[in-house]
Amino acid sequence: MTDTPEFNIDTVDNAAGTPNESQPWAELGLKENEYEEIRKILGRRPTAGELAMYSVMWSEHCSYKSSKVHLRQFGDKVTEKMKENMLVGIGQNAGVTDLGDGWAVTFKVESHNSPSYIEPFQGAATGIGGIVRDIISMGARPIAVLDALRLGKIDHPDTKRVLHGAVAGLSHYGNTLGVPGIGGELVFDSSYQGNPLVNAMAIGVMRHEDIHLANASGVGNKVLLYGARTGADGIGGASVLASESFDDSKEVERPTVQAGDPFTEKSLIEATLELFSNDLVEGIQDLGAAGISCATSELASNGEGGMHIELTNVICRDEGMTPGEILMSESQERMMAVIPPQNVDKVEGILNKWDVEYAWLGEVTDTGRLIIDWDGETIVDVDPRTVAHDGPVYDRPYQRPAFQDELQANTFRSAVTDLPSTGDELKAATLDLLGSANLCSKKWVTDQFDSRVQGNTTMSAPDDAGVVRVDENTNMGVAGTMDCNARYVYLDPYHGSQLALAESYRNIATAGAVPVAVSDCLNYGSPENPETMWQFAESIRGLADGCQELEVPVTGGNVSLYNQTNGVDIFPTPVIGVLGRFDDVTRRTESGWTADQDGAAIYLMGTTADELDGSEYANLRDHLGGLPPKVDLKKEVLLGDLLINASRDGMIDAAHDISEGGLAVTLAEMALRYGVGARITLEEVAERDGIDMFTLLFSESQARAVVVVPRSEEVRFNDMCTARNFPVARIGVVDAQANALQIQDQFELTVDQMREANESTLVKHFG
Template sequence: MSLSDSDREIVTGELGREPTRAEAALFENLWSEHCAYRSSRPLLSAFDSEGEQVVVGPGDDAAVVALPDHGSGEGETYITLGIESHNHPSYVDPYDGAATGIGGIVRDTLSMGAYPIALTDSLYFGDFDREHSRYLLEGVVEGISDYGNAIGVPTVGGSLAFHPDYEGNPLVNVACVGLVSEDRLVTAEAQEAGNELVLVGNATGRDGLGGASFASEDLAEDAETEDRPAVQVGDPYTEKLLIEANESLIDEGLIESARDLGAAGLGGASSELVAKGGFGAEIDLNRVHQREPNMNAMEILLAESQERMCYEVRPENVERVEAIAERFDLGCSVIGEVTEGNYTCTFEGSEAQRASDDTSGEQSEPRGRETVVDVPAEFLADGAPMNDLAHVEPEEPARDLPDVELREAFETVVGSPNTASREWVYRQYDHEVGVRTAVKPGDDAAVMAIREARAEPRSADGSSGENRETGTGLAISAGADPNWTGAAPYEGARAVAVENATNLAAKGATPLAAVDCLNGANPEKPAVYGGFRGIVSGLADACSALSVPVVGGNVSLYNDSATGPIPPTPTLAMVGTREGYDAPPTRLSGEGRLLVVGDPVLAGEAEPELGGSELLARFGGSDRFPAPSEGAPEFVAALAAAANDGGTLAVHDVSHGGLAVALAEMVGEAGARVDLSGGPTIGTLFGERAGRAVIETTDPEAVHERFEDVAPVSEIGEATPEKTLVIETDAGELSASAEEIRALRDVLERELD
């Protein structure tokens, strides 16, 4: 680890001296791209993060949003939303990299006083037919499964994509939803000088050293061996104890503020916590409970050992915090206090340890306790200068379409790993633990039954209030499509937002809020930075139009390797609410008429565009990406209303793979007979315009009324009791049984088991 010359000059000018080795390492990590967002922060003001429902917006460990109350009683129920990436670690060590990503986002939830109730994972790998991609996939899924299952938090949704440009740098983006009541909310903002800083959880070791700076540079060819020490090692059983201990601490009102120890370890968490409150701190590094001997000051400060929390505690409550930590068999150290001055750390170590902290490189004489860090907290946490980078706007592709037969196109696209069944993945997750999962993985969106909320604040003796039924269903959708944003960063990102909102509406939910994980390659390359700017603008514009505040997020840049840059990838995790927990299924009942809403091509109002489609990814070629309709907000509202109509039997979003894949996914215990004659067959079936859905209904007139003056409605046929999909086109009849479709879509199961 080394501080750049330009940053060292700024630090030296502020401090009036050369930084110590520990200070230099702290600045390098906290001023890294991963922590300081030096290349992206100038762009993030484009996001609208405000709204009546927003309680805590960007800048804390997780955002906090108020739910509408569909039950009875007083008081508000809040949810927390957080998302993060663990991309580089998951390439070096897929199991631990993914597992500790789950652990970190769950602790961000704990920091707000919330109980984690749901996880999503959005995963991106190189071509599925490459052995290394399958190795990474299996390791990542196992890591998520083992950690999430052990801590008892259900993984209920997400996405999975394969693209050749992720071969040298996969993406692992995980999101967490927590549940908290108004009276239990805490933040990561220190409250008062004189309060103690208490470290609770696992002992500190040397794992994860320099993880923040490691995440802020391109992956080297030898990363799997050389960068392994920068990857943390998870312990889910300790995390489960920490979850329950955190509940007890919040129940008793013992916590003034909290921060999870993630990037940059103790140094990052403690300095950011006090800086946010406008304070400093005095920390004795020797008090930190350690699992390895002879650790020096820099290692104690920057190790990213997992399952640790930093709490601000009033002096009179410290003894009780220690007792609760002991009850849950967790380590506990009172490491310092909040002050009005600088952020300072002292250390007394062996002669060898002091020498390793000395910038001169010469052996030190014993000098007793030393101040190894003494800097303004706000300067350390927020003083990094922003980057002013050149950018080049991406070019629009020429139209070059493949000549492909209908049957071959159907079998190839429906059988692609990018549109295949994800059952192999989500069946490894315990998605029902907590008994809140009303709509399970494999649907357009998961739905969580938010049954409990605190109606009464804590009483004077610290006991919890009584629970009540909220009657609110919380729908969750997460993901992105690299084919879309690779073809057209701005319009592709708009489509990502519209698709996630459509997923929620298909379950009868109204979008409430979102968090994003903005993944890009090396921003110092103008073409890369141009694409990154495009996804930021596209996501911001679409979410603003949808009236969905983006309340938090994460940026991961330098996702570049010897194989080249990743596509710009704007993972979005969006939540919405509905009254009640029931939602229309994706699968057909066999009793209704089939209508497609929102498709101008079917309605004869637009020509098909195949840019960004799985068809082109499989057969080659290029085309303009189909921009979402400007009427997407009205479409989403109409779809949510239609999903809750009495005549609606099934609803399914049309997106990845186009209408052909949507219809194939709806066939199961019932089939469909569809007539698409009179229009462009390939474009109609395989175009991937966002903002469309198939509705099975016994009341077509009601659907037409819902979408009148909003979006086109096309009646395409009917559901049938026969377990077969039949599509009539000008190119002939296409027929596939449910069994044949399942065989096509089971490619992950077939290749990985």
């Protein structure tokens, strides 16, 4: 127990006797109607501690009050087939999916956007720490992390500050934890200049019997807080940063951003997993957003409904913290557990072994109330459900933006007419795309991550998906990826969101894995703007419909709203994480051909249409308008099945999906993967699809991939595609001697030319 600071304590009795005392509800992010609702629930004014708890737990970030009415579609549109492998769905710290043979996998995507703008290093680092704790709280060992970064223009001075800090924070925290970084995204666009996005995804595995849920059951069980000390960093982070727009007139204090310590988290992981393996824990909750307020109210609400806490038992890092600050602090590397009394000695022994500090705060009761005392005086007396689960729910008005019709009418073909047509012009366009901000090599970032730690990574960036072995005896494994083209979503939120889902699904299938689950991170502007709310509602509708058609369930995720600065929204950005399952990771398919595959056939799967609106080539020409490529999810499923079966049966040696940059960039990336050339002929395909060479090279039509087929497998591969009525065309061969990508009768690019264009961009801008 720490020494009790001397300040006036606002007790429940005092609150009842001073009903008209002024309270800073607006400063804590509450609306007037919400404050009045709290008074109605309690039958009096809240104490300072209660006000602190309600303010963070009713924040947009914690309560999903503006998104709940739409998110319900993920549950309403789940079919029985989608439920087959779902062991834990939405509502817990992370979803859990059955892998078979007694193995389960859990994964989740979350945002740490606003903190990463204010303090890029700590904001991004604690984003990794928080999502990893979500994974371990389910009973799983973290085996991989991915990150999706979206920043302002590549040449803007502030972009360098944010990127350097965020990448350093992510790599420092992940590398220190010893969790491999296996992939992600890096996108630059002026839309994110004042509000960058840092989305992190973590994957963990466990045996079925090790799955744990967050609840406080068992009257008399002890409540334990363990890990780092509680400090003044991160106070109000959930309500102040993640539930409010940036504005030049407002100053955000840096202490609002949490400070992370990966060394403490590493000990926390090992201690927590040992507590689980010895069956010493009844329930557990990580302390992320809203800190002790969240952990106590959610554990109590999910369990027997009662808990009694003595707050002065919390070990604090900073002197003089008020009860409200302790309740709101989002200091990192902390967990709360519910422990049966007979296990106390064993728990303490394990925590001491791992040198993890701890404090016994109280116990589970049958009162149905969450009661928190400060030095014996009650400062919180609430029904925990009113804090954690029964907060406000808003069905906010939404309407199609006034600009949408004009935006969609402004097609690329109507706005840009001077398009490349000669071989030299097509060659120059390909090099420009390879060196563009969004398509250039991300080695500058990925080289800072340890992708091989733990020894089970079998594939990582720049391949289409990261792959990690789960079972060393059978080689069972998982694949993970994150994707979103926000330009598509801006043009058409419903179909654009489905395109994000389709690309992530396709990347998993291209690697050879079976897609089994989705986790999303939904990044949008202010929900109080009806036009922004329309974008959000349409995206959810599109994703829910898309998941139903692909028969892959959403098992969890995150909503991040108020991503705007001075009233200007970011592009609507639903980042989609998809998890895939491998029976045998040795059957995985890499995304580039090798010298050993010299003479193997190169096939284009799918057909190409004139679909350049929202494309990276259009972006290169500073154009955004029209409609994104058409979505055909039935064709995506068919393509995915073909890729998975071909990979499993040894019919293909390499595969790469076609997405941003079109066929030209896909072929160049496949050649660059191992520095090996190829001879390509495209005239027959262009004639088949009724398009010119420019369109064939740079269109971003969906449900397409390029695969490398050994000569011995060509008949079998073609027969399989013909039987499924899926169009394929032989477009070339791997040429290990050429050291160049030769597009016959058009142009030739040496591997060195492509590498120079592709790998120099980030180095030039960021050193």
